[in-house]
Amino acid sequence: MSNTRAPVGKEVVKELLKAIHRGADPRELKERFRGVLEQLSPLEIPLIEQELVREGIPLGDILKLCDLHVELFKESLASRELSGVPKGHPIELLVRENEWILKRAEALALYAQALAAARSGEEARQHLEAVRRILGELRKVRLHYRKLQMLLFPYLERRGIVAVPRVLWGREDQAMVKLRRLASEVEKLGPESQAEALVGLAPGLLELSRELSELVFRENKILYPAAYALLTEGEWAAIADIADDIGYIVEK
Helix, strand or coil: CCCCHHHHHHHHHHHHHHHHHCCCCHHHHHHHCHHHHHHCCCCHHHHHHHHHHHCCCCHHHHHHCHHHHHHHHHHHHHCCCCCCCCCCCHHHHHHHHHHHHHHHHHHHHHHHHHHHCCCCHHHHHHHHHHHHHHHHHHCCHHHHHHHHHHHHHHHHHHCCCCHHHHHHHHHHHHHHHHHHHHHHHHHHCCCCCCHHHHHCCHHHHHHHHHHHHHHHHHHHHHHHHHHHHHCCHHHHHHHHHHHHHHCCCCCC
């Protein structure tokens, strides 16, 4: 295997991200450079973004462009999964937590769609009970994000990888604020609530489902492969000890 292909691909991707920064359409770029993207390791993505910061693109701009970056890489990353992670390793447990989160995010979307299509107040109230239950379960997601923010992100930032942790931290906090707000709105709705008020919750519920699912994708395909490759066994042992104290959504 050639030793020059990876650096070449890395430089091409840096130029792609700079092109996005200048306003190019990421969908067109994705089609033009599909072959290069398929060869790129997820580990390189946060490193490339950090190099762009060092080369003068403001961090704020990179954070704003993160959605476009993910769109650019999403197709090439979708088929990649971490392999060989031992059972009980913090990454293995975090991935299983994401499976838990994704199932409930998908269920939330299904009930939100049913709520929007409800033909009567009684039908809408039945769907609302399922939504109330799922939102209650999703409150546990704060344990997942707490482990990332307190344990994983600091280790990456010490290695100069700043953009990915900051973007994820902001998105996680945003999702939790939205979750608390929606849960509060649902609790205020009683049996006498009008169908219009119940149906009006659907767009926010769908948006929360989408945001949680997107966070799962970013973590599984970008954050975890990078962290698993970069952190030492000693660092993982330290993370595991504190993570046990914080607790997991799933059984260890």
